[in-house]
Amino acid sequence: MKKAIIIGASSGIGKSLAKLLADNDYKVGITGRRTKLLNELKETNSNSFFIKTFDVTDTKASIEKLEELIAELGGIDLIILSSGTGDLNESLDFETEKKIIDINVIGFTNIIDWAFNHFEKQEFGHIVAISSVAGIRGSREAPSYNATKSYQINYLEGLRQKSTKSKKPIFVTDIRPGLVDTDMAKGEGLFWVMPVEKVTKQIFKAIKNKSKVVYVTKRWGLIARLLKLLPRFIYDRM
Numbered sequence: 196m197k198k199a200i201i202i203g204a205s206s207g208i209g210k211s212l213a214k215l216l217a218d219n220d221y222k223v224g225i226t227g228r229r230t231k232l233l234n235e236l237k238e239t240n241s242n243s244f245f246i247k248t249f250d251v252t253d254t255k256a257s258i259e260k261l262e263e264l265i266a267e268l269g270g271i272d273l274i275i276l277s278s279g280t281g282d283l284n285e286s287l288d289f290e291t292e293k294k295i296i297d298i299n300v301i302g303f304t305n306i307i308d309w310a311f312n313h314f315e316k317q318e319f320g321h322i323v324a325i326s327s328v329a330g331i332r333g334s335r336e337a338p339s340y341n342a343t344k345s346y347q348i349n350y351l352e353g354l355r356q357k358s359t360k361s362k363k364p365i366f367v368t369d370i371r372p373g374l375v376d377t378d379m380a381k382g383e384g385l386f387w388v389m390p391v392e393k394v395t396k397q398i399f400k401a402i403k404n405k406s407k408v409v410y411v412t413k414r415w416g417l418i419a420r421l422l423k424l425l426p427r428f429i430y431d432r433m
Contacts, residue, residue, distance in 0.1 A: 225244050
């Protein structure tokens with residue numbers, strides 16, 4: 196039986212992925228800040244789920260709890276980082292920006308580094324991180340969110356270089372969702388908002404294929420290409 200940990204499993208994509216992995220014979224460590232929601236998830240399949248509660252911004256506690264979880268699972272094959280935050284912040288309120296940076300950069304880096312180092316020591320493993328199509332370009336409405344997702348995209352690419360150079364079977368998958376029907380979808384006039392279940396199935400397929408970069412759903416890959424090609428003088432006016 197394969198063993199996975201999902202950081203950020205109390206809601207949204209992380210929760211949906213946890214259910215799908217359990218349905219496919221994984222033992223799953225589920226983490227998040229809200230113990231009540233994690234317990235509710237565990238009650239749906241008590242034999243498959245193992246719980247640890249922590250906030251990713253507490254860098255020391257995060258690693259301690261993850262090490263405990265690996266011991267309880269009896270090993271680890273797959274680590275999925277689905278925790279993240281974002282908000283609209285046209286007024287550039289610094290506390291809003293700092294919260295996003297603390298979670299999406301500091302918390303992300305702490306856990307991703309730990310995961311990669313752990314897999315290097317055991318000489319195999321698979322890291323999956325949920326970044327975003329938003330990391331392709333900047334945003335006047337959510338500057339920190341887009342910038343931190345760009346950071347994640349580049350960081351994951353760096354880890355893929357490291358794994359290739361090491362020649363060990365350590366796989367790094369960057370999942371880039373567009374708009375998904377979760378609490379993270381903010382703003383007016385949203386389009387192509389995808390159901391969580393459809394997104395989750397495509398992510399699971401990417402995990403099985405050990406893909407490097409996947410846009411979910413697939414149509415958001417087209418949006419990403421268009422964003423990359425859009426001239427700066429046009430984008431600046433949007």
